[in-house]
Amino acid sequence: MKQSPLILPDEWISKVSRLSIATSSKVRGQHKGSHRSQRFGASLDFSDFREYTLGDDVRQVDWNVYARTEKFFIKRFLDEQEMRVHILLDGTRSMGEERKWLFARQIAAALGLMVLQRDDRLSFSYIGEQSAMPFRKKGAIYRKPFLQIVSNLEEAQGTGNFASNGLKVLPKDSTVLFIITDGLETIEQWEQFFKRLPRFAGDVRCIQIVTEEELNPQYTGDVRLIDAETAREVNVSVSNRVRANYDKLRAEHEGQFNALASRFGIRKIQLIVEDGFQNALFHKLLKAHWVQ
Structure with missing residues (x-):
């Protein structure tokens, strides 16, 4: 397989190595590690x-x-x-915008490096068209191989339902489960997914990746939109009314998504691509006590 350039520069890798995953979960592995x-x-x-x-x-x-x-x-x-951490990355087509996909992989890579640096066990799965090699390793010597695996995931072109497919690849012995997604499945699909997650981990966290364009689209006039998941084309005349309806529907989806996460004891955070990787990691995740 062709080796892609690493998505985290050496300077960021050095900074990430100073952090670790924070959790109060009492679920631990049977092997020796660095957590009490x-x-x-x-x-x-x-x-x-x-x-x-x-x-x-x-x-x-x-x-x-x-x-x-x-x-x-x-x-x-x-x-x-040892702490056992699993990272599940959404690689379906709605994640395919170049900056969004790079940002999601950088977050996944950073979390994985923190786990391996602390001599904990990391597993990783990816829902997309391309098959990622199964990864379940422990120890700092596997930091670069893991970073290379994530860097090699060049496109998000997965079809099908992320939520239902995600259940098929989850291990049942995790201390912490990270789900990295844009959250654009239907609420019904998320409900079926979320209600099953507590059996896989004692500490489940959802990282929602969004862009400014998704939050506040700037389209005007007649435009042709293409559904990223289905490739279906839709001709739309973007008026103030259409934009207001979009904002309303998105706010409803976001509110229901947040409520579902809370209902099933899942911690959730939203990261905006344009805020940048360093702001997301060293400000938002630190402030939320997801990392320390």
């Missing part, structure tokens, strides 16, 4: 004492406490467990 879980284990993070019982490891007895109380107590430590 609520289970007890053998890390260096002290939790508390409990009275010694037959069968406990005598090496955990705290003799200083015994000298004061003449009772045997053992130290308990928080176990360190």
Whole structure:
């Protein structure tokens, strides 16, 4: 496969490496990692004492406490467990505008680099016409291979329903699930998708990618519009009334989309392409406590 230029410059990669995914989810993997879980284990993070019982490891007895109380107590430590993060990227045709698609992939790449840099487990799936190689790796040595995979996804030309197809590629053992999409499926499709997501992850987050043109189109007069998903052409005379109706329908869709996310316990944030990658990552996601 031809290797495309990396979509994140070295300067951005260096800055991204200083961040990590923030989560309060207690769902952890069984393998050692860099995050403290609520289970007890053998890390260096002290939790508390409990009275010694037959069968406990005598090496955990705290003799200083015994000298004061003449009772045997053992130290308990928080176990360190890996975080498992899955990124699901929408590659259907509505994501195909060049700047929008680049921005979505940059966000996906940045989140993935944060996971791998912290020795956590990353998996990635992509819904589009082009098949992305399955990715499920752990460790910083896989940062560049992951970045290359995302960079190689040159076009968003997927057909069909993103929401229903997305369920087919999700692992069922994630700590955090990121969904990167423009949210332009029907509300009925999103409802069927969202209500099933809690079984896949304890912490589900939806990143909605939009452009200024989608939020506030500047078309006037007679124009021919092409549906990005179906390629169907529509001739429209853009008047103030038509624009007002578009604004109304979009606001209704956005309100219902947000309400659905809230109903199913899904955290959602909207990122505008024109605001730029650095603003999205180092301002909006940090402010929302999605990264730290």
